[in-house]
Each structure stands twice: as structure tokens, then as C-alpha cells.
Amino acid sequence: MIEVEQLVRRFGDFEAVRGVSFEVAEGEIFGFLGPNGAGKTTTINMLVTMLRPSAGEARVAGFSVREDPRSVRESIGIVFQDTTLDDALTGWENLRFHADVYDIPTKLFRERAKEVLQTVELEGRRDDLVRTYSGGMKRRLEIARGLLHYPKVLFLDEPTLGLDPQSRVALWDYIREIQQREKITVFLTTHYMAEAEYCGRIAIIDNGDIVALDTPARLKESVGGDVVTLTTNDNLQAGLELEELRLRPRIEDGLIRFEAPEGATTVANVFRQLTPKIVSVDLHKPSLEDVFIKLTGREIRDDEASEADKMRSQMRAGGIIGPGGRRMS
Amino acid sequence: MTGPGLRREVRAGWSLFRRDMLKFRRERARIVSSLLQPIMFLGIFGLGLKNVLGGTGPFQELDYIQYIFPGVIGINVLGISMSTGVTIVADREFGFLREVLVAPISRLTIALGKVASGVATAMFQVAILLLLSPLLGLTPGFVQIVLLMSAVALLAIATSALGVLMASRIRSVESFQYVFQFMLFPLFFLSGAFFVLDRVPPWIAFIANLNPLTYAIDLFRHILYGDIELGELSRSLLLVNSPAEDILIIAVISVVLLSASVVSFVRME
Ligand SMILES: Nc1ncnc2c1ncn2[C@@H]1O[C@H](COP(=O)(O)OP(=O)(O)OP(=O)(O)O)[C@@H](O)[C@H]1O
Ligand SMILES: [Mg+2]
Numbered sequence: 001m002i003e004v005e006q007l008v009r010r011f012g013d014f015e016a017v018r019g020v021s022f023e024v025a026e027g028e029i030f031g032f033l034g035p036n037g038a039g040k041t042t043t044i045n046m047l048v049t050m051l052r053p054s055a056g057e058a059r060v061a062g063f064s065v066r067e068d069p070r071s072v073r074e075s076i077g078i079v080f081q082d083t084t085l086d087d088a089l090t091g092w093e094n095l096r097f098h099a100d101v102y103d104i105p106t107k108l109f110r111e112r113a114k115e116v117l118q119t120v121e122l123e124g125r126r127d128d129l130v131r132t133y134s135g136g137m138k139r140r141l142e143i144a145r146g147l148l149h150y151p152k153v154l155f156l157d158e159p160t161l162g163l164d165p166q167s168r169v170a171l172w173d174y175i176r177e178i179q180q181r182e183k184i185t186v187f188l189t190t191h192y193m194a195e196a197e198y199c200g201r202i203a204i205i206d207n208g209d210i211v212a213l214d215t216p217a218r219l220k221e222s223v224g225g226d227v228v229t230l231t232t233n234d235n236l237q238a239g240l241e242l243e244e245l246r247l248r249p250r251i252e253d254g255l256i257r258f259e260a261p262e263g264a265t266t267v268a269n270v271f272r273q274l275t276p277k278i279v280s281v282d283l284h285k286p287s288l289e290d291v292f293i294k295l296t297g298r299e300i301r302d303d304e305a306s307e308a309d310k311m312r313s314q315m316r317a318g319g320i321i322g323p324g325g326r327r328m329s
Numbered sequence: 330m331t332g333p334g335l336r337r338e339v340r341a342g343w344s345l346f347r348r349d350m351l352k353f354r355r356e357r358a359r360i361v362s363s364l365l366q367p368i369m370f371l372g373i374f375g376l377g378l379k380n381v382l383g384g385t386g387p388f389q390e391l392d393y394i395q396y397i398f399p400g401v402i403g404i405n406v407l408g409i410s411m412s413t414g415v416t417i418v419a420d421r422e423f424g425f426l427r428e429v430l431v432a433p434i435s436r437l438t439i440a441l442g443k444v445a446s447g448v449a450t451a452m453f454q455v456a457i458l459l460l461l462s463p464l465l466g467l468t469p470g471f472v473q474i475v476l477l478m479s480a481v482a483l484l485a486i487a488t489s490a491l492g493v494l495m496a497s498r499i500r501s502v503e504s505f506q507y508v509f510q511f512m513l514f515p516l517f518f519l520s521g522a523f524f525v526l527d528r529v530p531p532w533i534a535f536i537a538n539l540n541p542l543t544y545a546i547d548l549f550r551h552i553l554y555g556d557i558e559l560g561e562l563s564r565s566l567l568l569v570n571s572p573a574e575d576i577l578i579i580a581v582i583s584v585v586l587l588s589a590s591v592v593s594f595v596r597m598e
Contacts, residue, residue, distance in 0.1 A: 089352075100341060101429065103340060
């Protein structure tokens with residue numbers, strides 16, 4: 001459904017996307033996972049024909065984004081990272097506008113609009129101005145609108161941005177329900193590790209490059225066992241001793257980190273053998289966060305990301321910068 | 330473009346137009362304030378300068394307030410239709426423009442839909458302003474009103490296109506308004522709206538001759554002064570060109586601005 005080959009986007013001298021390649025099969029939920037500024041939105045914007053690639057090629061639903069952007073547009077639905085609703089119109093009016101520009105026959109539109117509104121549980125608010133909706137309701141309306149014209153591929157750029165945990169879970173339920181019912185292909189981006197777990201396959205993207213691409217389960221396996229984190233009163237000495245035990249420790253930010261297939265047994269063993277005093281210990285099954293740390297040596301930092309979200313929504317409310325304005329130029 | 334393709338574009342253009350009209354209807358404050366401005370002009374200039382200029386030259390036969398009324402109409406058209414450009418920039422700032430741009434419709438349709446909205450709002454405002462004309466001693470008949478509205482539409486195509494052209498180049502509402510104010514002033518005053526341009530320096534005459542408003546106001550005067558007895562001298566001072574010349578020149582300016590705005594809008598990233 002989506003084929004991407006050596007896709008590059010430069011902004012001046014800066015390479016935001018550095019030759020990414022991947023394929024997404026029909027009916028798949030495919031996720032792009034990466035920290036702020038990784039190049040997720042830039043990639044999506046090229047796939048939905050809003051941004052011209054600097055090099056490389058991408059085909060969506062069989063059409064080239066360079067040569068046949070119009071056919072691509074007819075085949076896709078998109079929920080942009082920043083809201084694109086008209087909040088001076090009602091929910092229903094927003095949907096009707098969409099039906100007009102996508103040329104959905106009026107009768108079909110009425111049925112379909114009811115159906116998608118029901119899915120995202122907004123029938124009751126359809127005649128209220130979007131201005132009066134909560135953030136989560138706006139997001140749901142945007143998803144409903146993205147589905148209105150029966151797209152083959154649905155693009156979601158950070159669909160759960162700025163939502164509380166319950167709303168996020170609910171939104172994911174909709175996404176999966178829709179994906180199964182309509183058999184559409186879903187391409188989404190996120191910087192929440194937990195969400196990436198819902199995807200069939202994920203590509204981890206960092207600094208414009210795909211650093212790993214697989215199912216969440218296999219990515220986690222690739223970490224190589226349970227993740228152990230220790231602090232001791234002499235990390236350097238502890239590191240040397242762990243090295244002797246062939247545990248391949250890494251010291252980062254005052255923490256010693258290593259992976260072991262049988263975590264619990266290994267930790268017990270380490271407690272017995274280590275000469276420096278162990279101050280704290282953490283043992284857990286590998287998460288996607290651990291995959292990211294292992295691949296890049298950094299953390300994605302959900303908390304930092306949500307700070308950025310907050311700032312962004314404040315700026316939007318205050319009208320200091322235009323959402324989307326920067327990305328469109 | 331094939332038949333069904335064209336039908337799709339028309340539907341999309343219509344929905345853009347309908348959305349603008351819906352929003353216009355809901356923004357009472359905007360309608361009222363854009364009517365207050367011309368009324369202020371009529372009051373301050375018309376009544377205020379009446380005694381200063383009254384009784385001299387052509388104003389022996391024509392009230393000064395009658396003199397500026399066509400100009401006030403022209404300025405109102407300019408202000409309203411160019412502010413359609415603001416709605417594009419605002420849509421960009423609030424994100425809605427991306428919903429429009431990512432849809433499978435042509436940019437040409439989007440630009441033309443916006444120009445249509447500008448023309449319609451301008452015509453609506455002028456229709457309301459015309460209700461004032463009896464108070465000023467002008468009593469346009471049905472034919473005059475139809476002619477005037479057509480002339481307004483012709484001018485509004487040019488000015489709305491100018492608004493779209495600016496919007497395709499300007500990223501923020503604030504800078505749009507800044508540029509808009511900057512352009513409005515010379516367009517207002519160098520158009521023959523407030524004073525006769527017979528004894529101005531050549532550079533002012535040059536600018537006035539490029540200004541579509543100059544011709545539009547001249548045309549409005551031809552239409553509105555139909556019933557007023559004017560002497561030869563007044564006639565030559567108040568009515569500079571023939572109606573046919575005016576129409577031709579505004580039409581040319583409209584076509585140029587419309588093409589430029591469409592090209593610029595299509596190229597916009
Ligand atoms: N229009 C632009 N001009 C210049 N640089 C840009 C532009 N758009 C994006 N960038 C840069 O490209 C990089 C990737 O941005 P992008 O928006 O794709 O990141 P992202 O992965 O979507 O991040 P986030 O999680 O914050 O949404 C960033 O460094 C950003 O500053
Ligand atoms: Mg992004």
C-alpha cells in the first residue's frame with residue numbers, strides 16, 4: 001500500500017529526512033516511533049503530497065506522490081499533527097465541507113457521517129460549534145472526518161497528542177475497530193512508547209534515519225533479555241566486575257545498565273559477587289523504550305515530549321505561532 | 330478537464346464559497362463594523378467639509394457628500410473584498426487551510442472560490458450602503474442599481490484577487506493587516522474619492538491612473554449622477570473618462586490581478 005524508497009527532505013542545508021525506505025502492506029497498522037524533531041511529520045507530509053521530496057520516491061495506494069499527487073489524495077485520509085478543523089463551524093458542517101471537496105454523494109454522506117460519528121461517539125454533539133469541543137473531541141472528529149470518504153490509507157500524525165491516558169486508550173480502540181471493520185491501512189506516528197505496541201510493525205526513527213524496523217515483539221527480543229539497571233557506591237569498579245562476568249554493562253547518567261536472558265537469577269548472582277555496595281536495582285522485561293535506548297544511547301523521554309505538547313497547544317491558543325505554518329513553508 | 334472533473338471542481342468551489350458565506354453571516358460584529366466605517370467617512374468628510382468646499386466649483390451643483398458617496402462605496406468594496414485575503418491567512422494560522430489544500434481539488438478552484446466570496450460580500454455591503462442614498466439626495470432607479478452592482482462586482486474581482494495574491498505570499502494575519510493598511514491609504518486618497526484630481530502633481534496623477542479605484546469611482550459617478558443636472562465644466566471635472574473606458578480598464582486590471590493571484594496561489598507551498 002505504501003512503498004518508500006530512499007526518501008529525502010532537506011530544509012536548506014539541514015536534512016530532516018535522510019533517505020528512509022520501507023513498505024507497508026495492505027491492512028497493516030504501521031507506526032513511526034521517534035522523539036521530537038526525528039522527521040516523522042516531514043515524512044508524513046511527503047507521503048500525503050503536502051511537501052515535495054528533495055530526493056527519492058514514494059508510492060501510496062499505487063500512485064507516485066511526485067507524479068500523481070491527485071490520485072494519492074483521493075486514496076488517503078489524513079489527521080495532521082495540528083488541528084485542521086474550522087472551529088467556527090459545527091461538527092456536522094465540518095463533515096459536510098469535507099464531503100463536498102471529496103465529492104461524496106449527498107445521500108451516502110448522510111449515512112456515512114452518522115456512522116463515523118457513532119464510532120467516535122460524537123453524534124450528540126454534531127450540531128455544536130467545534131469551538132465548544134474538548135481537545136479529545138476535536139481529535140475524534142478529525143479522525144471521523146479522515147474516514148468519511150472511505151480512504152484506502154489513513155495517516156495519523158500523533159493522533160493522541162495532548163489527550164489524557166483514558167482518552168488515548170479509547171482512541172486506540174476506535175482506530176483498531178475501524179481498521180478491522182474497514183480493512184484500511186493505517187500509518188501513524190507517535191512518540192509514546194506504549195502506543196507503538198498497538199502497531200503491527202514499527203519503524204524507529206531518529207535524526208531522520210530509520211534505526212530499526214520490525215514487530216514490537218521482535219524489537220523487544222532484540223534487546224537480548226531482561227533489562228537490569230543498577231546504581232552502586234562505585235560504579236566504575238562495579239562496571240569492571242560486571243565486565244568480568246561477561247554482562248556487557250554500560251554506564252549512563254550514573255546508572256549501570258545491562259541485559260541478561262534470565263534477569264532474576266543474574267541479579268541474585270550479581271548481588272553475591274559485586275564488591276561495591278548496590279544502592280538500587282531495577283529489573284524489567286524489555287520495553288520499546290529500552291530498544292530505543294539500546295539503539296541510540298538516549299531516552300525518548302515522554303515527559304519532555306509532553307512539555308513540548310503543552311507549549312505547542314498554549315502557543316496555538318494564544319495565536320503566537322500558526323500551527324502548521326512553519327511546516328508548510 | 331473532463332466533464333465529471335469539472336463538476337467536482339464546481340462542487341468544491343461552491344462549498345468553499347458557502348462556508349465563507351456561513352461564517353460571514355455568523356460574524357455580526359464584522360458586518361456592523363465594516364458598515365460603520367463608510368458611514369463615518371460620509372459623516373466626517375461629507376458633513377465636515379461641506380462648508381469648507383461647498384459652493385465652490387462643481388460643488389455649486391453637487392453636494393460634497395454626494396461627491397464622496399461613490400468614493401465611499403469604492404473604498405468599502407476595496408476594504409471588504411481584500412479582507413477575503415485575511416480569511417485565507419487566518420485559515421492557514423488555524424490549520425484549516427491544510428484540510429483544503431490536501432483535498433483532491435485544484436488550487437484554481439480554491440482561489441476562484443475565495444474571489445467569489447469577496448465579490449459576494451462586497452455586493453452585500455454595497456446593497457446596504459445604497460439604502461442610505463435617499464438621505465443624500467440620490468435616488469437611483471432599478472436600472473441604475475443593477476448597473477452599479479455590476480460595476481461593484483467588476484471592481485471586487487480585481488480587489489479580491491489582490492487579496493488572494495497577498496495571502497499567497499504573506500504568512501501571518503498580522504503582517505497581512507500591516508501590508509493591507511499600508512496599501513489602503515494611497516489607494517483611498519489617490520482615487521478621486523475625496524478630491525478632484527485636476528491640479529495634482531504628475532506623480533500623483535500617475536499613481537491615480539494605475540489605481541483601479543479611480544476608474545471604478547468614475548464609473549459609479551456616471552451611474553449615480555444620472556439624474557443630476559450638471560454644467561459642462563462640472564461634468565468635465567467630475568466625470569473624467571467615458572463609462573466604456575472605465576469598464577475596459579477595470580476589466581483589464583481584473584484579468585491581470587486574477588491571473589497573477591491564481592498563479593501565485595497554485596505555486597504556494
Ligand atoms: N518547514 C521547515 N523548515 C525548516 N526546518 C523544518 C521545517 N519543518 C521541519 N523542520 C525540521 O525538520 C526536523 C524534523 O521535523 P518534524 O516536524 O518532521 O519532526 P517530528 O518527528 O514530527 O517531531 P515532533 O514529534 O515534534 O512532531 C526538525 O528538526 C524541524 O526543525
Ligand atoms: Mg511531528
